[in-house]
Amino acid sequence: MRPKTKPLAFSVHLLTGSGAALALMALVAATKGEWRLMFGWLGIALIVDGIDGPLARKVDTKKNASNWDGTILDLVIDYLTYVFIPAYALIYTGLLPWHLGLMAALVIALTGAMYFADVRMKADDNCFVGFPAVWQMPLLVFLVFDPPVWATLAIIGALALAQYTWLKFIHPMRTARWRPLNLTVTILWVILAGWSIWEAFDPPGPVKAGLLVTSLWLLLVGVVMQAFPERPRAPLSAE
Template identity: 70%
Template structure:
């Protein structure tokens, strides 16, 4: 099958996320947390754009020799799991050897979660915590809680990957999307503000970051407990 340059270019665009992940890793190795989150943030932008581009040029048909889903999963694992786990070792949030043990827990459970074919429910929510470790890591770095609290959160989220508790996809989960999507956008703005302030934002930003984080973490479970009309699993993307 003929490969169209435009379709292959989209694969290359997606693959640039690996280079961005490497830059984030280099920053993390030097303890440059602001730069690390900056590179991860750029990677998130690429991750948000490449899907619509791939559908527009129909990469499945026009660049069929490369599997975009596998490519995306590899980069997502690097960006969302591996680098946050590496960073956790060096942030000082957990003393040695607990930081390393927590990182091993994140990387080993995260790769199993990414390989689970049941990770998406019928309403396009995630089944179990979706291993987006860069998000709780940023919140933990901003708040620097006691080591016992950090460890408890890490273990709870790691175990949460293997439950049937729902976690929303702010764009693809249709129910309450008109509320959840703005909350997600506000979270990203607050995260960017925190990074700009070298992970030490003003108190108002810290409070709002915590509130939006808790909303995004628990709203899917609330929707699951109160499904409304019919089963939440019957909802479809619109």
């Protein structure tokens, strides 16, 4: 007998699945070159991705809507919003000549798919192992700073390779170490990114500087934590 599905638990799966519709809207915006609107849809998808996990655990979807695998559903949506849409957009943004943009997009799409299928992508401390294929973040930074072609290609190549290293990258909400600081930096990044999108990717200088600093922090803080691991706490002596 198939287990009964409780409507509230199934509604959380539907919330996760709505990310596919949001990804489609982002793709439609990208086909029209409306990059601000595209990032708007991706931003909404990011919010959904941030709240569906806690909701799924609260209503216990594994028990109360077990006919659907929330983990697989989440990975499908994440691939669309984090990898496929940014890869598609990169071809047409003008950041790279068309043929180089296509090649870079193919690299992102292929390596991102393999990364999402890697069962070693999460460490015990809830850090990602390897660059977590959040390609919408570097794409936004590229649009703000418009780096030279060689620099854009070099960064894309380095991040693509970093997906297959043992370097660690934080999950801002789940990595416990330095969580308050990292969460604060993440919120600041979101504010600066939203400001940059609102300004059509040409924000004031201080906003650009803040976006660069917070981007580098989120990119490298996991590696720093890995290089300087926490010292094990000495056990309390019984008196």
